[in-house]
Amino acid sequence: MRIGVCIKEVLDTNCSIRLNLSNNRVATEGQKHIVNPYDEFALEEALRLKEKNSDVEIITFTIGPERARESIYAALAAGADNALHVVMEDSILIDSLGIALIIQKLIEKEKIDMLLLGEQSTDYSSHEVGPMVAGLLGWAQAMGVSKLEINMESVLVSRETEESNIEIIKLNKSCIIGVTKGINVPRYATLKGIMSARKKNIIRLQIEDLGLNNTELTGLENEKFFYPPEKGNCTLIEGDPKEAAAELVRILKFEERLL
Known part of the structure; x- marks a missing residue:
């Protein structure tokens, strides 16, 4: 069973947000970056599934600039088997649907059976990518998952509804699972894992390798970025x-x- 896990690089939640007003973007130069914490939960859940099922292989997907390699190495050090990196610089504007299109192509390319990702990211928190990927593939999906179990034929997940009730959903194995905070406690990478991560191969791709181009990946334009008024x-x-x-x-x- 091949499980894909999305690993997104985000700004450290403790850093001060600065705006680049010349291009209406968040300034990333000189800032500390980390793995999106919600994606760490997704990776940990995949690793636990691998511990219970010897046939599980974990492949991570990352879209971002060259510096995102450090986030990829962190995932490999934790126990992921292989990694694909679609290299896109910060200057390229891409919306949620564009990201979903790239992930769809990666899933098809790698013959992924199931995708795990954080239900949101700590930067833009759109909650859109997972459901969009499911729609593009025609797969079942469940977001906000707080518990995950897999058997021979299906996947059983638990999630909290907007009314604070617990909903239990049974899905086919070909599905998109968006996990939430509290599903697990991500492990620390071992020294052996850190050393071996640098020896693992990261497959670098351009969007053209997936049959896509920049014009297909965004229908949005940032009109204006501004700081909130002072209190x-x-x-x-x-x-x-x-x-x-x-x-x-x-x-x-x-x-x-x-x-």
């Missing part, structure tokens, strides 16, 4: 709690017009 002054209301509460209501109702 206003904080007004501290002191005194008796009841009087302070009444004053707060007065401010919200008559000054801020929020009530």
Whole structure:
């Protein structure tokens, strides 16, 4: 069974976000990058499936610039078997459907049986790519998965609904699974894994190798990027709690017009 896992490089969640106003993009130069934490959950789930099933092979898919190789090596060090890297520089604007088209081609090229990915990324959090890939392939899909089990013929997943109920879904093995935070605790790579990762082959591809071109990969244009307005002054209301509460209501109702 060949399991594909999406590994996306994102800005470290602890770094300060800067904008490049000349091209309406987030500035990435000189910033620290990490593997999207939700994709780490997906990789860990694939590794656990591999531990239970000796016939499982894990192939990671990454779309991004040359520096994304470090995120790929991290996945290989954790235990992934092989990696494909579609090289695209930050200057190339690509939307969710464009990413889904690339992943579809990679799945078909590698004859992937199942795809695992994070239900979202910590940068744009679109929640769109997984369902789009499923639609392009005609596969079943489940997003927000918090538990995953595989048997001989099917996949059983659990997910929390918008009403905070637990939904259990049975899927065919050819499916797209988007995992959420809490499904597992990703492992740390061992020293042996780190050393062996550098010896593993990363297959580099251009989008043309997949029969695609830049014009097919985006229908969007960033009109404007801007910083949010600075927060206003904080007004501290002191005194008796009841009087302070009444004053707060007065401010919200008559000054801020929020009530």
